[in-house]
Amino acid sequence: MRHQLRPLPYKYDALEPYLSEELLRVHHDKHHQTYVDGLNAAEEKLGVAREDGDFSDIRAICEALAFNYSGHLLHSLYWTSMKPEGGKRPSGALAEQIARDFGRLEDLEAEFLAAANGVQGSGWAVLAWQLLGEKLVVLQAENHQNLVQWGVTPILVLDVWEHAYYLQYANSREDYTAGFFSVVNWEEAAKGFEGA
Ligand code: MN
Numbered sequence: 001m002r003h004q005l006r007p008l009p010y011k012y013d014a015l016e017p018y019l020s021e022e023l024l025r026v027h028h029d030k031h032h033q034t035y036v037d038g039l040n041a042a043e044e045k046l047g048v049a050r051e052d053g054d055f056s057d058i059r060a061i062c063e064a065l066a067f068n069y070s071g072h073l074l075h076s077l078y079w080t081s082m083k084p085e086g087g088k089r090p091s092g093a094l095a096e097q098i099a100r101d102f103g104r105l106e107d108l109e110a111e112f113l114a115a116a117n118g119v120q121g122s123g124w125a126v127l128a129w130q131l132l133g134e135k136l137v138v139l140q141a142e143n144h145q146n147l148v149q150w151g152v153t154p155i156l157v158l159d160v161w162e163h164a165y166y167l168q169y170a171n172s173r174e175d176y177t178a179g180f181f182s183v184v185n186w187e188e189a190a191k192g193f194e195g196a
Pocket of ligand 1: 027031075159161163164
């Protein structure tokens, strides 16, 4: 099955003024599409390798799969991590788990934003459910796939690649990340948490 880019779950201008229409168009239609295309290309190469019984390029194929699959997954989750008129507080089981693992919501937000602002180069801040610890954790990812732990389910992510903000915020990553919780979609995060 070829991977496909799903439409943005809201209009391109729906997150203004936090994220401009132009920024979302380029980010979704161009950058996210690139990872989908890269993932399909890597899977095609794997198919050829299997047909030929020639796995001499397996390292490059695995690297391309990890990078592009992770990029596709994280971007898909990024779009639903935000919504127009978001920014309210989590409720229910997710709110209880946040209280257990972080204390106040503000404490989680501070750790999450510090992780986002502290990513070296291109990457992500990720709120995830950790399988063995049975707790929520804040992680960084470099590029899309480095620093990742096994057995964690991401439920809320923030893209801090320059392409996610440069058009609007130039090099001020902290100005961009500061607005994230004003549009955050805790309802969708709660669904991800319950699924995990
Ligand atoms: Mn991105």
